Amino acid sequence: MASKITLAVEPRGKPIKKLPKTVTVTLSSNGEELHNAIAEASGASVHRLRITKGSDRSVIPNDKRTTIDDTGLRESSVIHVKDLGPQIAWRTVFIIEYLGPLLIPALFLYPLRPLLYLNFDNIPAPSDTQVLVCALLTLHFLKREYETIFVHRFSSATMPARNIFKNSAHYWALSGFNIAYWVFRPDAGAATAHPNPVLLYAGLALFIFSELANLNAHMVLRDLRRPGTTERGIPHGFGFSWVTCPNYCFEILAWIGVFLVSQLSWSVLVFTLVSGLQMWSWGWKKEKRYRKEFGDKYKKKRTVILPFLC
Structure with a gap:
């Protein structure tokens, strides 16, 4: 079974209603799955979200090619979520x-x-x-x-x-x-x-x-x-x-x-x-x-x- 980790979620910029404080994913999950999970939990359009690592603010791409393991995120890592506004x-x-x-x-x-x-x-x-x-x-x-x-x-x-x-x-x-x-x-x-x-x-x-x-x-x-x-x-x-x-x-x-x-x-x-x-x-x-x-x-x-x- 793939290892599960819990990430701390923090807003960046404009507050996002219902943004969860944490999200649980597996190391084999990809960027698209992470974006979809946060969009579903917050009720925001996935296209309005930009997710970055709290450690270095590098962007976590919304695609299937990049896994959570690839990004270097680990248990209790912080991610920032920004609302990009109307798209x-x-x-x-x-x-x-x-x-x-x-x-x-x-x-x-x-x-x-x-x-x-x-x-x-x-x-x-x-x-x-x-x-x-x-x-x-x-x-x-x-x-x-x-x-x-x-x-x-x-x-x-x-x-x-x-x-x-x-x-x-x-x-x-x-x-x-x-x-x-x-x-x-x-x-x-x-x-x-x-x-x-x-x-x-x-x-x-x-x-x-x-x-x-x-x-x-x-x-x-x-x-x-x-x-x-x-x-x-x-x-x-x-x-x-x-x-x-x-x-x-x-x-x-x-x-x-x-x-x-x-x-x-x-x-x-x-x-x-x-x-x-x-x-x-x-x-x-x-x-x-x-x-x-x-x-x-x-x-x-x-x-x-x-x-x-x-």
């Missing part, structure tokens, strides 16, 4: 994030056009190039929504609900309002009836290739994680031998494609640069995690998102 599902967050830039381009290009550009004496109909950019933006975020609903598997079920405003601001403001307003102006580079054909066709080809390659990378990453688990494997496939995160690589290339089609709009470039810096940061964190998690089994990468660059 929202990651999938819901992604859907809301992408909804803005999915709808804003068409709204700016058509029904809101007369109101947005009142300072122009004459507001011509959108050019074919502006319509094309609108279509590319719409297709990109439709794909994002599809992947959110049918492809992605999330390692964490929820995030703090307040973060949805910060996360959405990037897409709604910088991608939605920023790009749509400037690219669809009557005096924008994309407003011309004679766009540079090299920029137009090169950008369109790059966009199509990158979107398909990005979808393939997401499918590879999805298949690394079994449904209902947080366990991951080492990714292999197209692009993964070049960089740590080919999904980020192809995302950036797709936006460069939009930049070319837009006839080099600075607003698209700004969004691409800001997003690229953020993805570079995420990419290095993922590279470090792969090296730590898989050790010698993992082939280290020198660049994380763009071959030979970063």
Whole structure:
């Protein structure tokens, strides 16, 4: 029979009603079972709880891979339980994030056009190039929504609900309002009836290739994680031998494609640069995690998102 131990439970931060003073587990119990036991006893949502060791405040993960024995907890050890506050599902967050830039381009290009550009004496109909950019933006975020609903598997079920405003601001403001307003102006580079054909066709080809390659990378990453688990494997496939995160690589290339089609709009470039810096940061964190998690089994990468660059 597995050895049972009793842990002392103390709140950290905001008090949690009905939080038990102790909890009894076995050394072979895992982090998920500990979280579920405290959630059931306190009546709190398991997604709102963060459990840390009282000795060093290291987090006890809510997963099946880490046992109580692995954490070093023993009889009468103290654990701290914190209420993280209202939570929202990651999938819901992604859907809301992408909804803005999915709808804003068409709204700016058509029904809101007369109101947005009142300072122009004459507001011509959108050019074919502006319509094309609108279509590319719409297709990109439709794909994002599809992947959110049918492809992605999330390692964490929820995030703090307040973060949805910060996360959405990037897409709604910088991608939605920023790009749509400037690219669809009557005096924008994309407003011309004679766009540079090299920029137009090169950008369109790059966009199509990158979107398909990005979808393939997401499918590879999805298949690394079994449904209902947080366990991951080492990714292999197209692009993964070049960089740590080919999904980020192809995302950036797709936006460069939009930049070319837009006839080099600075607003698209700004969004691409800001997003690229953020993805570079995420990419290095993922590279470090792969090296730590898989050790010698993992082939280290020198660049994380763009071959030979970063």
